[in-house]
Amino acid sequence: MAAEQMAGEWGTGGQEPPPRPLDAIDRDILRILQADGRASVRSVAERVHVSRANAYARINRLVEDRVIRGFGARINHERAGQGASAYITLKIVQNSWRTVREQLQELPGATHIALVSGDFDVLLLVHAPDNRTLRELVLTRLQSIPEVLSTRTLLVFEETDLDQNAPPAP
Secondary structure, eight states: OOHHHHHHHHHTTOOOOOOOOOOHHHHHHHHHHHHOTTOOHHHHHHHHTSOHHHHHHHHHHHHHTTSSOOOOOOOOTTTTTOOEEEEEEEEEOTTOHHHHHHHHHTSTTEEEEEEOOSSOSEEEEEEESSHHHHHHIIIIIGGGSTTEEEEEEEEESOOOOOOTTSOOOO
16 A cells, blocks of 8 residues: 555544654664755765665655654744744633644644643644734634633744754844
């Protein structure tokens, strides 16, 4: 069965196979690709001291096993016109997580959604062009979701990317 088919079945409640163990080379490959998702297979192979074919096969296996979920860019949200950021906590109706998650995924600027334990149920990270847009998102969009019982907004004043190879904050 193709990896895309399996991924589709897993996403609909199918049984996902257990992860294969990662060795030191796999972990080194992950560290390199986290720091630079554009690193060539050749440079990865050289840095972990394996053949190009071996590095290529390992990266493909990490993708197929869904250890690597994708490749992307780290965005400076302020320079990208998204200068207002906030973590928003939500209390939701019991057993409504899947419904709420689907609606939160549609929100403009939502970049991270987590079901958590503690005093609230969901932690949402959003980036917006300005505070007015952020206010609209919270007071209109979020609070109109019937399963959302309450929200609390924590404005982000400054962020530091903890990735080892990220450039320092200005």
